[in-house]
Amino acid sequence: MSRLGRYWLFFVIVAVGLALSWGQVGRKTERVLQQQSTVYLVAEATCSPRQNPCAAVAADRALVLGPAGNGLALKQAGFETSRIVRIEAAFYGAGEEPLSRTTIDPRTEHWLLDDVSSAAGMVRISVVGNAMLTVAEFPL
Known part of the structure; x- marks a missing residue:
């Protein structure tokens, strides 16, 4: 050869x-x-949750992220809260690996992300349910 x-x-x-x-x-x-069915929510084009609340929506559900004291408040619409297992938030900077992660207890009345790094440029919220996963990305 x-x-x-x-x-x-x-x-x-x-x-x-x-x-x-x-x-x-x-x-x-x-x-x-x-x-596990996955639904991706689309954030508003002019989204800046550190200054004003903004939403990420799909056909039947939405997440709203906005300023709350030293952190960010998260609210939902269209979810059956009894079927939510956990809520995860991952903060990303310039790299592929998250800077930090936090888990929110879905049974609490107010969902608050209080340890938001100033170096974070994006947050990915994952709402994990029994048979569904909903993901939204918000620019910071």
Whole structure:
């Protein structure tokens, strides 16, 4: 086999391996999403929750995030609160990894995020229920 043929064979093997591995990732993702339905809420275009309340909405539910003292208050509409298991907030800066995470008890009357870092540029709110997951991202 010529030198060029060996290079060609190597790249073909690598390409087939990558295609097969990404196919497995796609199948696993599809399986996870089928088990737990996920709803992504869309935030308002001019959203700035540190200054004014703003909403992230879908067809049948909404989350509203706004200023509250030293933190941010979170309110909801359209959720069955008895079916909410937990609420998670992850604060992100410039990187892919969250700067901090916090969990809110859904049984409390007021949902408050009180440890908001000034370095955070975005917060991802996840409302986890028995058979559903709702995710909203708000710019900070």
